[in-house]
Amino acid sequence: MRRANAAILRENYPLPTFDTLMTKLKGAQFLSRLDLKNAYHQLELTEDSREITTFITHKGLFRYKRLLFGVNSAPEIFQKTMENILAPCQNAMNYLDDIIVFGLSEEEHDRELRDKCSFKVDELKFLSHVSTTAGISADPNKVKTILEFRSPNTKEETRSFLGLVTYLGKFIPDLADTTEPLWKLIKKDIRFIWGEKEEYAFKRLKQSLAKIPMLSYFNPKNRTRLVADASPVALGAVLLQFHNDCPEVISFASKSLSAVERRYSQTEKESLALVIFQAGKLNIADSLSRLCKIEDTDSFDRHCEYNVCTLIENVVPRALTIREVVRENANDQEIMEAVENIKKDDWTASSKNKLFPFRFELCTLGNILLRGSRLVIPKSLQSRVLELGHEGHPGETAMKRRLRLKVSWPLMDREVESFVKLCRDCLLVSRPTPPVPMQRHAFPDGPWQCVAMDLLGPLPNYDFAFVIIDYYSRYQETKFVKKITSSEIIGILEEIFCRLGYPKSIKADNGRQFVSSEFKGFCDKNNIDLITSPPYWPQANGEVENMNKSILKRLQIAHGKGADYRKEVQKFTLIDKIPSVQDVSETILDSEARDLDKINKQKGKERGDRVRGAKEADIFIGDKVLLRNLIPQNKLTTDFDSTEFKVMEQNRNEVVLQGDDGRIFRRNLNHVKKIPMLHQTEIKTTNNEDILEQPSNESNNDVEETTEPRNSGLKLKLKNIGGMWRPCQ
DSSP: OHHHHHHSOOOOOOOOOHHHHHGGGTTOOEEEEEEOSSGGGGSBOOHHHHGGGOEEETTEEEOOSBOOTTOTTHHHHHHHHHHHHHTTOTTEEEETTEEEEEESSHHHHHHHOOSSOOOSBSEEEETTEEEESSOEEEOHHHHHHHHTOOOOOSHHHHHHHHHHHHHTGGGOTTHHHHHHHHHHHTSTTSOOOOOHHHHHHHHHHHHHHHTOOOBOOOOTTSEEEEEEEEOSSEEEEEEEEEETTEEEEEEEEEEEOOTTGGGSOHHHHHHHTTOOOOOGGGOTTHHHHHSSOOOOOOOSOHHHHHHHHHHHHHHSOOOOOHHHHHHHHTTOHHHHHHHHHHHHTOOGGGTTSTTGGGGGGEEEETTEEEETTEEEOOHHHHHHHHHHHTTTOOOHHHHHHHHHTTEEOTTHHHHHHHHHHHOHHHHHTSOOOOOOOOOOOOOOSSTTSEEEEEEEOOOTTSOEEEEEEETTTOOEEEEEESOOOHHHHHHHHHHHHHHHOOOSEEEEOOOHHHHSHHHHHHHHHTTOEEEEOOTTOGGGGHHHHHHHHHHHHHHHHHHHHTOOHHHHHHHHHHHHTSOOGGGGGOOOOHHHHHHHHHHHHHHHHHHHHHHHTOOOOOOOTTOEEEEEOSSOSSTTSOSEEEEEEEEEEEETTEEEEEETTSOEEEEEGGGEEEOOOHHHHOOOOSOGGGTOOOOOTTOOSSOOOOOOOSSOSOOOOEEEETTEEEEOO
16 A cells, blocks of 8 residues: 555544543543444445555455555544544543543443443553553553563664653653663664663663552643753653642653754743743752753644644645546546547547547546556646646756656647746746847948047046047047046047047947036037947947956056056057057058958957857847846846836847836847747647648558648658558658
8 A cells, every 4th residue: 555655645633642532531430441343444435445445366356345454544534533423422532443431420421331341440441551540550561561671682672662661751750861871872873782871771761660650630620830940951841730739740741952942041941841930959840851861852842833834734835636637637528538549449530639649658547547657637737737837936947857757748848848938937037148149340431430438447546547449540549537527528529639630420338427418419519429338238339448458457567566557558559559650651451451350350259159159139129028137236136127128129239128117228138038928939739730640541542642731841741650650751
């Protein structure tokens, strides 16, 4: 039943403990016990549940008709059934197949009894305990077994001995202290050596068992006191009740603190022990807390842990059950058709069934269709299975691997890919799209027609370097300024333009001094086109950015050796960029320079696109896109913002976006991600002709008609040869 138990849903019905049963016996004068014969076999299995109990013998297959021993849910089912049967009986209770009947008087007791009874006993053995009118004591047979136990020779024998002793732990005041050497001996990393210390603990424990006390029944009407104490490593407690001002012991308890609980303050430890504070010397639980075995254990508050686990279990999505699959299979025409074909072993009439290509892998269990060891999911449950498989937001590969272990249906992999692509949460944290290919700046027709400018700084002396460069000749000038306002920049440009003339266009970034109305007015007044690069994309103004890198190196060198950085920049400009007298005799044709520029730019573009893995962006005007979070607020900020934008304009690698609130942004294509639409990722599964084609039954030859194909594009033609589909030659 091991494989069957893995598929059986447990009842999760709690079995009663000995303590909960004994509290009901307060005041009882007469006790009786009933033992049910064959226990579980008294419950009959339904017809649907019998198949799972099938087993094989030399005489064939057999199955159980009644609940059998070995089913993991049998104890809960039997306990629940018996409690429902005994519910009308006020003075009866059970633990599985053992039933106790009790009464405060003889008449009450006899009224509850029927067959197979032990009548009017004043002492009753139940679950290795002896219940009498005076209280509860340990079963003498159990104690005798422990006393006759020889000294263990292995860890397994020691563990078995401790299991017997721990069952009677409520009767032993100093159990943890006495058994500490034995518990230490069975740890995994401790070598088993039975020495004098262990032998002394073993004999001392037997002596304690020889004179264990009798415990009293718990009575809610009596005054109760819980005496407990906490040491740095453990808790100890004694539950007392007072009858006629005479204390009676109900139970002893001790427990080691976990690693986390040991870090509590002493006040928190005392609160954890639910203590009525007393001095240690007056506290009979003191030895239980300070002499107990020191080891890591589970949390003390198991009821709180149970409530938390129950809460978690209720808030997570419910998993798919076999019952739902069976119910939906009955409404799925293709699955039921496949089930019937398997039973008849005949697929001739169902060649267009989507499951037809996998017919040799299919088998049935009732109305459940299996492909190997995987469930075939009906159409109505496929979307739910996809949602369950995508919990935790795995990627396409991980989600496919997760689903392939348990379920299957035709074209499942495609639907997984589509589901992951349409997941908005995954889209927000997905990798940015590959960069688009470079768009090189066209070579100008002549010098000083197209110039680029930028600001570099601030420097250690709070200066800024204003850099301007010609796209045609690569001639550059650098000016150092204290202010970077629009008026200051305009003054520098007027001085330069007086010497070199006005250019046709100026390319700059989106600094406030370059996008101000004052600077735009200056450009319009002098008939200069102002071109700004997209925000957060300095590569669009690459000529001046590359020059900034070169100038920055010279500034760092000057700062390192304490030189005048202005002179160092002048030296760099004179050496690298200003033509010399020797160049006058050599004339380079404009067409030659233009061709050389195109060749070098094309080589750089191909090399850069190859290294970056660039490819054309599939984004057009009207598409819905997400905008990348270029300035994340914290480490948990998603890569893309959840706000949708619409592409309004597109110019090479730049797009103009508009949000639903009317905001307009200009960005590079590398900063946006297209939102997949449902019609772009939907899977066509209307018929099996998309997977294979079968030759017409009216034709007996392998020659196809020379008719025009219905659909353009490459198509694979398959032919049924000997029950196998093979490509046509």
